Amino acid sequence: MAAKEFTFRCLKCGHEYQGMYDAKNVTERSCPKCRSNSIRRLPAGKAAKK
Amino acid sequence: MMDVGRHPRVELMTFSEVETVSGFVGNFHVTVRKKARYVDPTECTSCEECSKVCPVAVPDEYQQGFSSRKAIYIPFPQAVPSAFILDMDNCLGNNPIACGKCSDVCEKKCIDYDDQDELVNIEVGVIIAATGMDVYDPTEYDEYGYTRFDNVITSMEFERLICAGGPTGGNFMRPSDQERPKRIGFIQCVGSRSRDGRGNPYCSNICCMNTVKDTLLLCDHYPDTESSVFYMDIRAFGKGFEDMYMRSKEEGVKYIRGIPGEVVEDPKTGNLILTVENTTTGKLEQHELEMLVLSQGVIPRKDNDTIKKLLTLSSTSDGFIMESHPKLKPVDAPTKGIFIAGCVESPKDVKESVTQASAAAARASILLNAGKTKVEAITSQVNAELCNFCGICATVCPYNAILAPDRKAKKPPTIIQAACAGCGACAAECATDAITMRHFTDDQILAQIDAILSHKPHEHLITFACNWCSYAGGDNAGTSRLQYPTTSRLIRTMCSGRVDEKFVIRAFKMGAPMVLVSGCHFADCHYISAVHWTQKRMDRIWTKMEKLGIRPERLQLEWISAAEGQKFAKVMRDLEETVKQVTMEEIEHSMKVMAEEEIRMAEKKAKARPKPVAEVAV
Structure with a gap:
């Protein structure tokens, strides 16, 4: 299964960003803004808050 | 190399590739593909007559392409065995019209164009990975x-x-x-x-x-x-x-x-x-x-990923194979019975490689001479009566220590105790609670949660900290005299992968305003890839929390290494501020819905379990 693009949301600062996710090759997540690791991969179809 | 080749107790398998590795410490089964050389190394005398008549010239890899070699050649002067090898990709073949000259001049008749790869099965007690860079x-x-x-x-x-x-x-x-x-x-x-x-x-x-x-x-x-x-x-x-x-x-x-x-x-x-x-x-x-x-x-070698899969190893972010512990077990791989030496672990010179190889050989000989090994005290076990044969435990196990169940034969998974390292990821993922841990049991952890939250629960931050990194990071913060709020309460688990969804649910049910799950950075995970499951599980719990009307922000995740005492203290200070923002209404709501969720989950688990024989008969 190839990596797909998902929206990730930082649960510390609320920053949202796009990133790739591959269930077979999980990588460590870190917020590009605040460096927190509480990064939630939003379910597919869940639009990013603007 | 020559000495190794001559040693009566060393079987050197050159021009070979490891195809499969199964088993565990003391009982590894390895399948090796001995590639066809097309020249019998036991007969070849390296007289070079064959290469003299070979009409093919291709760039010599050993000389970095500055000179050429023949299709039949010795890879490099000190090669062991000192015998020729036929590069079939470039050989014109044995058709007399095309070529066949090397075969004609070989007095010993040791060239066989029909030579085939051979699969060899060997049983070994320990494995040393020294595959270079x-x-x-x-x-x-x-x-x-x-x-x-x-x-x-x-x-x-x-x-x-x-x-x-x-x-x-x-x-x-x-x-x-x-x-x-x-x-x-x-x-x-x-x-x-x-x-x-x-x-x-x-x-x-x-x-x-x-x-x-x-x-x-x-x-x-x-x-x-x-x-x-x-x-x-x-x-x-x-x-x-x-x-x-x-x-x-x-x-x-x-x-x-x-x-x-x-x-x-x-x-x-x-x-x-x-x-x-x-x-x-x-x-x-x-x-x-x-x-x-x-x-x-x-x-790192381009086939390091294959080596990792074969030997259930993990790698650092650089791609080199990770050792079990950088200071205390620098030549041990996280998988028991496997050792590493040389540039497969990190770039190093000859002296360091020899030192590490000697250490790996010594570590290996300790195991081999003893003939037995101590099993971890903390391992998982299966309650066959509760198992629904889904097999998730075998998928999750980073050590391949669980033999998958057989649904048709109603055979539950088998845990190889010698291979289990006790991370607890299988227990956390098991949908029917059929897998339990020896030590760090569910009951023990739930009892800690209950005890912490029995008094002023809304003031306490529950932190699940992995034994090797986050908990040690907390220690580091303490010994460094770094200040962090006294309201945080740590619950130690061997790995963050052990943190079951039900622990989080229980914490919120008991009135915790916030929960923090912390573990090793991915590159430092003591249990190869168990930490990957932590992150996947957290995604699931966050989604569930949102469905139940609880802010996902109340469950936080942080990767904190043993050296990151400062990060530990900062995370605790930051979370203290966030805890203050959680209202009593929110806490009461989460207590109510999580109590219902706990019951619902228990019922779901009971449903997923196989029916007792007597009940089926009724």
Whole structure:
């Protein structure tokens, strides 16, 4: 299964960003803004808050 | 290599590949593919008659392509066994019209064109992985002109050119006109210590001293040669290395602190004009050189991923294989019975590799001589009556310590106790609670949660900390006298992968305003990849919380290493502020819905379990 693009949301600062996710090759997540690791991969179809 | 080849108790399997590895410490089953050599090594006397008549010429990989070899050849002079090998990809074949000359001249008749690969099964007690490294290809550093200019070569190519056994017989010459270069430059850190997206961020460890050695060779063989080394730092940290560096300087080698920005070629002479900012003087300099050597870095082998899968190992972010513990178990792999040595673990020189190999051999012999091993006290076990044979436990296990269940035969999973390391990821993922842990049991952890939250629960931050990193990070914060709020309560688990969804649910049900799950950084995970499951599970719990009307922000996740005491304290301080923002209404809501969720989950688990035989009969 190839990596797909998902929206990730930082649960510390609320920053949202796009990133790739591959269930077979999980990588460590870190917020590009605040460096927190509480990064939630939003379910597919869940639009990013603007 | 020769000694190993001759040793009566060492079976050397060259030109072979490991296909599969199964089993566990003391009982590994390994399948090795012995590739077809097309020449019988026991009969071949290396007389070279075959290669003399072979009409095929292909670039010689050992000589970095500076000379050619035949289709039937000895890979390198010290190869063990000292026998020829037939490169079937380039051989014209045995059809008499096409060729077959090597077979005709071979007196011993040891060439067999129909030779086939052979699969060999062996049983071994321990495995040492010493698969080495590759070298970085500097082509992407276009400004240096490698592959564009003939006289820009890599340090590996330089080795062959100056070697007496090299393609020029030790007559050092530059590729463009076969003249001996008299002004030679070396650029250090090509593909190492790079932060611009090219190459690798780590130091390759060996390049500085390799260049110092090369400059001394040049001074010794060709005293009229001018050598210049362009560098960031010279890292001469080993025994006698500083002396060697100083000797190179005393011999007249110029060390210029600065990495060149551009190299252009003079098309008439083939000389190279190099522009560099000398950071010692702060001036821009130009150097005309007759040859430029790129001191290329070291990279993990391209088949390291295969090795990782075969041996259930993990790697650092650099791609090198990770050791069990950098200080206390530097040659042990996380999987019991597997040891690592040499550049498979990190870039290192010969001395360090030999030291590590000796240590690995000693560690291996301890296990082999004892004939038995101690099993971890904390391992998982299966309650066969509760298992629904889904097999998730076998998928989750980073050590392949769980033999998958057989649904048709109603056979539950089998846990190989000798291979289980006790991370608890299987117990956390098991949908029916059929897998339990010896020590750090569900009941023990739930009891801790209940006890912590029995008094003023809304003031407490529940933190699940993994034993190896986050908990140690907390210790580090404490011993460093770093201040963090006293309201945080730590619950230790062996791995963050052990943190079951029900622990989080129980914490919120008991009135916790916030929960923090913390574990090792991915590259530091003591249990290979168990931490990956933590992150996947957290995604699931966050989604569930949102569905239940609880802010996902109340469950936080942090990767904190044992050395990150400061991060631990900062996370605790930050979360203390967030805890204050959680209202009593929110806490009461989560207590109510999580109580209902706990009951619902218990019912779901009971449903998922196989029905007792008596109940089915009714």
